[in-house]
Amino acid sequence: MISRLVRTFTSMKIAIYGAYGYQGRLVRAELARRDAEIILVGRDAERLAAVAGGRETRTAAITDHDALVAAFRGAGAVINCAGPFTPAGTAVVRAAIAAGCHYTDTSGEQLHIKRVHDTCSEGARRAGVVATPAMTDGGVPGDLLARVLADHLGGGPLHEVLTGHSVTGGAGMSRGSMRSLLGTADVVRSGGLAYEGGEWRTEARPRLTSLTFPGRGPVPMSRFALPEVVSVPRHIEVQHVQGFVEADLAAQFSGAVPEEAVDAFPENPDAEARRGQRWAVLVRAGTPDGRRATAFAEGSDTYGTTAAIAAEGTLRLSGPPGVRAPAEVLDPAAFLNALAPTGTTWKIT
Ligand SMILES: NC(=O)c1ccc[n+]([C@@H]2O[C@H](COP(=O)([O-])OP(=O)(O)OC[C@H]3O[C@@H](n4cnc5c(N)ncnc54)[C@H](OP(=O)(O)O)[C@@H]3O)[C@@H](O)[C@H]2O)c1
Incomplete structure (x- = not known):
């Protein structure tokens, strides 16, 4: 098919x-x-x-x-x-x-x-x-892994889906990404929307403070405005969906960035820096009766991916x-x- x-x-x-x-x-x-x-x-x-x-x-x-x-x-x-x-x-x-x-x-x-x-x-x-x-690379792996986990856990309603993103390595963001961040700074600083009991809310108690990515120890995480918080409840019956990024990364994004600094930013990261960059998405899902499963995806070069x-x-x-x-x-x-x-x-x- x-x-x-x-x-x-x-x-x-x-x-x-x-x-x-x-x-x-x-x-x-x-x-x-x-x-x-x-x-x-x-x-x-x-x-x-x-x-x-x-x-x-x-x-x-x-x-x-x-x-x-x-x-x-x-x-x-x-x-x-x-x-x-x-x-x-x-x-x-x-x-x-x-x-x-x-x-x-x-x-x-x-x-x-x-x-x-x-x-x-x-x-x-x-x-x-x-x-x-x-x-x-930010919107698709988390949504697909959540679906895979929901099916893995029997396809019934879930209690929670929690997703965490990590990006490590030298490559920075493109000027266009910086503009997008600057234009949505308030949303980013607030941690964005979480899905709680049938509706999207801006205020939500974080359901985790750290995640253990394969090959690394526990990584402190902060709630973040991720795309899959919006998309996962469209296809999974679930009580809580929250998105997180590494706390260090969230702290960088939450600082004030003057408009002139964005204009001075390089148009895009160079090819070598992109190859050295690693991204990872970890999704944790749990059922109302307490069963849990985790799925993980990783790769390099966020813009190429x-x-x-x-x-x-x-x-x-x-x-x-x-x-x-x-x-x-x-x-x-x-x-x-x-x-x-x-x-x-x-x-x-
Ligand atoms: N994981 C992720 O979330 C992810 C990954 C990759 C990219 N992105 C997003 O993809 C977007 C593009 O990034 P980029 O690095 O390619 O940025 P870019 O180099 O600045 O390119 C943006 C393009 O959009 C056009 N554009 C912007 N505003 C416009 C408007 N109002 N009307 C018509 N055209 C407009 C620009 O044309 P002008 O030069 O004429 O303004 C330019 O062609 C960003 O929002 C970035 O955050 C997200």
Whole structure:
């Protein structure tokens, strides 16, 4: 089934919005490796032409709905890489839906992801398309591992799903990621949304203070605005979902960053630093009767992994129309296995 879908979708045209940005260029390279036909879309015609390499380009501002719809028309899917997403990202989702395209993005911004789920699902259902935000190294492994664990624990309701992210090694963030963090600083500082007893709340007592990642001792963790806190309750009946990152990392993100410092930031980490970077996602799930299981995924190069996830995930999208969590449109184990060429490994521990 999966291989048939992949074959079908590799013949699909994919529009990349924000195509001349750093992540847009990485996504384009991953799509090209998969022989997908690409349309490069962005707001600046000259910068699009500079990266086109003979591919089709279309220009549209995010504020011009009709131009966006025209730019996406004829594509099977849109991958939106134009962050920060919180200010205007839903405009791209609405235009993709109006053009009859499936939609994914590289957002890690929890409020944008929640807004897409809350406000775009009915339109996507009516148009018969799937929209899945947060197709990233941050948004996909945690959601898929939670689904794998829920099935491993019998498929019934869960008491809790707690997910922890760690990033170690030299590579810093891209300027675009810094902008996204700066634009959502209040959400990041507050720890973001947690899912408690059927609703998302900003105030929640952290359900853990440390996590033991394989090969490391206990790591102090702080509550954080992770994408899977929004997506997991869409496909798992669960009382509590909370996201965490290493306390040291959360402390770095919570400091004030002046706008000028972001402009002075390097556009992207260099290739060698990216190779030295390690990311890890640990998911702990428990049932109401006290059974527990843990799943773990790790890999290197967060931006390269995100590009592979966005490209492969978009080509494999398959599920009922609407705004959907990654686990609703991807086969969890098969998709995690398909990331092996990026160096990603995973296991139930
Ligand atoms: N794990 C994760 O959560 C994860 C991983 C990877 C990337 N990301 C996210 O992906 C996004 C892109 O990162 P990046 O490093 O590629 O940033 P970037 O190099 O700054 O690229 C951003 C692109 O979006 C466009 N853009 C931004 N705002 C726009 C607007 N209002 N209207 C039209 N176009 C707009 C930019 O065009 P202009 O230059 O014309 O503004 C540029 O082409 C960030 O939000 C980042 O946080 C998240």
